[in-house]
Amino acid sequence: MLIGWKNSMWKALVIATVALIVASGCKKKDANPFPDSGSVAGWQKTDATRTFAAKDLWQYIDGDAEHFIQAGVVSTATSDYTYNRQLEAVVDVHTMSGPEGARKILETGLTRDAKIIQLGDEGAQFAQSVSFRKGSYVVRIVAYQATPDGAQALLALAHGVEARL
């Protein structure tokens, strides 16, 4: 009787520990990937983050949403930034159901002009954009203008996002 009670206690303890680990993992996934204003030099966050569940993604990127849904997107969060009040950029963070989906989305956007960079699990840069994937996340940062220091600034912001994922 006592042995059975002890076994039950152990089982409960194991389950609680696993639940705690899972919960802490989930907590990290829920973390805000968007750097606050000033936390990356020169960059200001200029609007509130908007988040779209997969079923509502058409409201943000109608026409592109299907590709993300096919690749297993769970949600997409987006926010605007400015760099030294000269360069405007948008940061999109797509949370996929798994790393394969993130890989698929990243590779879709790669062309021979892309410069492969060390960022997250895999990254690529163009003159006005940076994309990378990390685990189940795929991130794209796009600048609306071309400036001499734009590429370097985008890369710094991308590192700021990557560190928060």
Next chain:
Amino acid sequence: MKSRRDFLKEAATGAVLLGSKGAFALTGALPDEHEGTAKSKVVIARDPALHGQETQPNEQRLINLLDRAMATYTGRDHPVDAWKHVIAMGQAQDKVIGLKTNGLGGKGIATHNSLIMAVAERLQQAGVKAGNILVWDQNAHFLEACGMAVNTDPSRIRCYPSDATGFEDQESSWGVARIRITKILTRECAMVINLPILKDHSMAGVTFALKNMYGVVDRPFTLHADNCNPAVADLNAIPVFREKIRLTIGDAMSSVYEGGPGFHPEHLWYPNALIVGEDRVAIDHTAWGLLEKQRAAVGMPTLEAAGRPPRYIATAADAAHKLGSNDPRGINLVQV
């Protein structure tokens, strides 16, 4: 040296520019010598120096370009005369004129604010009250991408999204299109000037004059199957679209030839052009040609080879839809 044939061809075009009238209300279309039917006039107006070294077009050059495009299209040299003609054609004196923009791709590839403002300015000079000009798009963020802020004050140009006034309770349907249409189109606007921006589209192949109507309905995502074919054509065949979308001034000042409809600066290109017409099928057919030419120039496969041919254009021209012409013999293309 020009051949006599070329001379006669140019002379015929000149006659159109001087304002001969035909089946299409605005331009007077050129009678088709082969079939006795009217040709659809499409004007491509270009200014290679429109952007210079800037990412935004020069505003004065844009106004000049718009005036040149409208004068060529209507056959009326003075901008106010040209715009009065447009308003009369739409029977929109003292009524609301809608300007349907496209900001889906975000700030980098949205209908240029300077074009919206130039059209609004010319309409006012032609006698339209500011409050009777209504700029609208699918949602407030798309309008923001076009540089527009929501405004309902009737003493100024009004601006609000499709979902602000709500959609008709009654579903409209034609073929596969079963949607509800914004009351902005059905109840508020007497006529609409369509202001799309030319883009590659990951499913439809090309998004421009016809596809821009997806931002007018409540569930555009239900219209994406099979490369948006026949959905684009079916949607535009619904009577209110045929009746009220009277003129398209297509923004081809900048464009993305790949990666659309979102903004991909690595695929940005500057055609520096406005494309004007009433026949949206003819406009889309013409714009598709421009897009393919650019793709070929940078070594990209055709849209057909890329798996997204814009077949909806041919569907829109077929006997069931009769929305316009995709036959070059039926299009009077004027480039200025």
